[in-house]
């Protein structure tokens with residue numbers, strides 16, 4: 056076997072590509088009518104996997120077929136229309152086309168010199184998204200691996216602005232413990248980010264919510280005052296637009312006012328909810344986001360791109376170069392302040408922005424707005440169906456996340472959820488909202504139909520009844536997603 060399997064001749068490559076496309080299309084159709092959860096036998100899978108030990112080459116066409124089969128049966132299918140799950144989308148077709156183009160050309164997006172067209176396309180996309188979000192003219196942005204990297208970028212910008220000595224000396228440059236504020240319902244990645252930034256996990260201040268899943272403005276003011284009194288150094292307020300559990304939106308305007316008054320960086324973590332800017336019906340929910348110093352929006356959530364695609368937007372281009380600039384004589388750059396490797400966390404970069412460019416280009420804001428409205432309408436439909444069955448909707452499902460509390464006297468929520476997941480007919484999760492155990496359902500698939508929602512409503516009612524009468528001596532196992 057020669058290296059030609061890695062770089063096959065043109066005809067062979069085309070034939071494999073064609074077969075793979077056909078195989079994927081067939082698998083995609085089977086997924087939609089099959090089980091949402093893994094159905095493979097884990098032991099025989101492990102045996103087969105162990106045999107592929109890289110000592111002997113295998114036929115690529117066999118390997119491709121084997122791999123597609125494992126994907127078809129060995130994962131929770133976020134592309135299933137009754138996956139009402141976490142913020143993982145069924146990816147749009149243009150986004151998938153972008154991955155193919157990117158894979159073929161493999162542009163290096165570290166600098167403008169090497170990939171001028173690709174860097175310009177990404178900058179164009181983030182500029183238009185920043186404008187749509189209401190950020191001031193001159194705002195910039197870039198693509199990230201996801202929301203976590205984008206949020207980490209905000210933290211580094213905030214720390215660098217709050218204390219210029221942070222650049223050279225790190226956390227010890229601060230006169231006291233630097234701290235930043237998130238709601239107690241924020242995404243927990245903030246804990247890791249504080250650790251990675253070198254300011255310690257104690258830097259994260261979890262502010263109480265107001266009884267409706269939104270950051271309490273009073274509690275925020277109190278926390279800042281207490282920290283200042285204790286000699287800590289507040290650097291940033293983070294408002295979440297679309298909490299993980301419940302899709303709730305912190306008070307964006309009031310949080311921005313406090314940040315301005317206190318001289319703190321204001322970041323809006325709109326990883327999920329940010330896509331609502333596409334919808335004329337929903338974008339008003341995000342009023343106040345335009346006052347942010349920076350915003351996170353995950354394209355791989357409600358903008359429905361393939362995985363590994365976040366966005367960081369900011370009104371302060373200078374803050375990015377202050378945080379990420381280094382000089383490197385070996386890089387072929389003449390405009391370092393604009394080059395992605397000088398303004399972002401990553402160095403070598405994939406052409407992620409093409410996914411959003413193609414899908415917004417092909418569908419414009421209208422298609423993305425309709426995608427958001429569709430999800431919100433279906434979430435409302437599920438809320439209505441369940442209310443009619445005596446369940447309680449405990450949150451505002453305006454960002455397509457429904458938190459459902461079963462009627463009094465029901466079995467534990469976890470049992471109801473496990474019953475549904477184990478059936479393979481739909482996927483919902485168990486979560487908690489303001490201290491209450493709830494069933495969480497989020498519409499993320501552009502092809503989920505009203506009939507799918509009605510089916511899930513029936514499944515929920517049936518699961519509750521089944522759990523009331525179930526013999527709980529047999530523990531139910533659920534796959535971990």
Ligand SMILES: *Cc1c(COP(=O)(O)O)cnc(C)c1O
Pocket residue numbers: 142200201202203204206241242244295296297298299324325326327353365
């Ligand atoms: C998903 C999410 C994150 C983390 O983003 P990743 O893309 O998973 O890295 C952060 N904040 C919020 C509000 C999220 O929904």
